[in-house]
Amino acid sequence: MSGARNTPLLVAGVVLGAALLVFLNVAALGTSRPWLQMLDVFVDLLVLACAAGYAVRRALRDEPRAESIRAALDESEAQLAGIVDSAMDAIITVDAAQRIVLFNRAAETMFGCARRDAIGDRLDRFIPSRFRDTHRSHIERFGATGGTRRRMGENLVLWALRADGTEFPIEASISQAGEPDKRLFTVILRDTTQRKAAEDALRQQQAELRELSARVLEAREEEKTLIARELHDELGQLLTALKLDLDWLRARSAGEVAEKAAQMSVVLDRTVGSVRRISADLRPLMLDDLGLADAAAWLVEDFMQRSGTECKFERPGGDVLDGVERSVATTVYRALQESLTNVARHSGAAHAWVLLKLEDGAVRLEVEDDGRGMPPTAQISNRSLGLKGMRERVSYHGGTLEAGPAPRGGTRVKVRIPLHVETIGSQP
Numbered sequence: 001m002s003g004a005r006n007t008p009l010l011v012a013g014v015v016l017g018a019a020l021l022v023f024l025n026v027a028a029l030g031t032s033r034p035w036l037q038m039l040d041v042f043v044d045l046l047v048l049a050c051a052a053g054y055a056v057r058r059a060l061r062d063e064p065r066a067e068s069i070r071a072a073l074d075e076s077e078a079q080l081a082g083i084v085d086s087a088m089d090a091i092i093t094v095d096a097a098q099r100i101v102l103f104n105r106a107a108e109t110m111f112g113c114a115r116r117d118a119i120g121d122r123l124d125r126f127i128p129s130r131f132r133d134t135h136r137s138h139i140e141r142f143g144a145t146g147g148t149r150r151r152m153g154e155n156l157v158l159w160a161l162r163a164d165g166t167e168f169p170i171e172a173s174i175s176q177a178g179e180p181d182k183r184l185f186t187v188i189l190r191d192t193t194q195r196k197a198a199e200d201a202l203r204q205q206q207a208e209l210r211e212l213s214a215r216v217l218e219a220r221e222e223e224k225t226l227i228a229r230e231l232h233d234e235l236g237q238l239l240t241a242l243k244l245d246l247d248w249l250r251a252r253s254a255g256e257v258a259e260k261a262a263q264m265s266v267v268l269d270r271t272v273g274s275v276r277r278i279s280a281d282l283r284p285l286m287l288d289d290l291g292l293a294d295a296a297a298w299l300v301e302d303f304m305q306r307s308g309t310e311c312k313f314e315r316p317g318g319d320v321l322d323g324v325e326r327s328v329a330t331t332v333y334r335a336l337q338e339s340l341t342n343v344a345r346h347s348g349a350a351h352a353w354v355l356l357k358l359e360d361g362a363v364r365l366e367v368e369d370d371g372r373g374m375p376p377t378a379q380i381s382n383r384s385l386g387l388k389g390m391r392e393r394v395s396y397h398g399g400t401l402e403a404g405p406a407p408r409g410g411t412r413v414k415v416r417i418p419l420h421v422e423t424i425g426s427q428p
Contacts, residue, residue, distance in 0.1 A: 090189040098123045098139065101184065110191055113163040123187075128161050143176060143183055152187075157196070160189065169196045214396045221283065221330055228283040231275050239272045284333070291322045292329040292363075296336055296356050303352075307344040309369075311352040320358050328417055331393045332356075332363055335401070338386045339367035339413045347371025349410055362399070362418040369410035390415075 084091055085105045093102035103118040111118075111126055124132045138152070152158060152172040160170045172189045246268060250261035279285075280302075287295035293315050300313040321329075336354065343352050349371030357364050387403060390413075394401045399417030406412035 090191075091186065092118075092123065092126075092189070093184055093186045094123050094139075095185075096143070096181070096183050098136065098185075102186070107189070110189065111160070111162050126161050128159050128167055131159060139174070139185055142174060143185070168193045210392070210396055213392055217393060218327065224282040225288075228279045228285065231279040231282070232285060235275055236272070236279075239268065239275060243268050243272070287329060287333055288326075292324055292332060293321045293356065295329075295333055296354070299333070299336060299340065300354055303340045303344065307340075309343065309349055309352050311340075311354060313354045314356070316357050321356075321363070324363060324419065328363060328397055328419065331397055331399075331417065332365055332415065334393065335365060335390045335413070335415045336367065338390050342386065342411075343367070343369045343371065347373075347410055351408075362416050365415040366412065368406045368408065368412040370406070370408040371410040373405055373410055 084102070087104060087106055090107035090110045091102065091104045092100060092107055094100050100118050100121055100123060103113075103115045105115075107113075107118070108115055113126075124136075127135050152174050158170050158172055159167050161167055169192045170189045171192050172187055174188075175186050176183055177186075178184050243265065246261055246265050250258050250265065253261055280298075284295050284298065286298060297313060297315060300311050303309070304311050324332075336356075340352070340354075343349055347369045349369035352367065352369045354368075355364070355366040391401045394415055394417060397417045399415065402414045404412060
């Protein structure tokens with residue numbers, strides 16, 4: 001009890017000593033503050049020390065008041081424990097040695113472990129063995145940073161270990177409090193098993209839909225190729241034979257018959273041109289016969305003749321693109337075709353630039369114009385099926401498609417498709 005009686009004197013002495021030290025230091029520095037004001041400061045500190053000593057002494061003398069304070073503290077601790085236990089997320093607090101000092105009810109349910117068995121044990125028991133060293137070093141680095149809180153495992157899937165040995169995915173955040181030698185780390189965890197299962201199922205469905213879409217596109221390309229060859233070979237040959245016969249008839253006719261035959265010959269020439277154009281739009285045979293670069297050059301030339309837009313085409317030299325897989329070459333060709341169609345229909349451009357090259361193991365295509373540009377909502381519009389179709393084709397081959405404003409003020413479409421990679425649809 002004598003120690004309790006002396007406590008007020010010790011507190012007053014400490015405060016008084018601090019006040020005297022401040023007073024002497026200020027005087028030694030030769031401050032410009034008048035001595036009267038310095039004396040007022042000293043007196044204020046002395047009064048504060050006396051008041052502190054009196055308050056402590058009174059608190060120690062007033063036993064009933066001390067009991068009420070202790071009761072209030074006990075009630076607050078009980079309320080805090082109740083709040084922690086009522087939390088739906090698991091809350092675990094560990095000390096500097098990573099031994100568990102708090103384990104709420106949600107943690108008991110999540111890990112299948114009673115609180116009495118968890119308290120005092122190391123946190124490692126709830127972490128898969130392959131992650132324990134990494135987790136331990138993560139907490140140590142976090143403690144050294146001095147930060148108060150942080151989310152754990154950004155952009156990663158964290159895994160925890162139940163008492164029965166089963167692993168499950170979690171998301172967690174960590175916070176720290178206390179002095180360096182008595183620091184406590186609190187981890188708040190949430191079981192994401194159901195969410196991860198739903199995300200995995202959604203990704204699987206997206207992969208299946210992408211594969212189905214790719215198969216439909218492949219089937220359409222095969223049908224277009226078949227129709228294009230029928231038009232080019234069968235109908236083209238028949239029209240050519242008909243034109244030869246008509247020329248023979250016109251050469252042996254005179255008057256109105258010869259004039260009518262000449263008119264029919266003109267219509268027939270236009271028909272042959274239309275058949276060739278339709279055949280090329282369906283499937284340019286030169287894409288299979290001559291390769292991607294030559295087919296792209298023909299497409300750019302045809303675009304300039306139809307639209308009147310001046311277009312500069314930059315292509316690789318030699319036959320570096322001849323070894324590109326047929327499906328990839330078709331995807332690049334269709335992306336170029338759709339891009340040039342959009343330039344002709346929507347941009348109002350006077351100039352366009354096309355770049356096709358093989359770079360870093362990937363086919364790179366860029367189409368740029370100096371037109372009015374793409375509206376901000378064009379990329380997300382439900383009507384922009386051409387852009388969505390291109391992006392779906394490209395992503396199936398593991399590539400990317402970007403459409404946005406161009407440096408020259410119009411629109412730029414950038415396509416990149418890596419070579420010799422497995423498509424998404426072929427993944428297990």
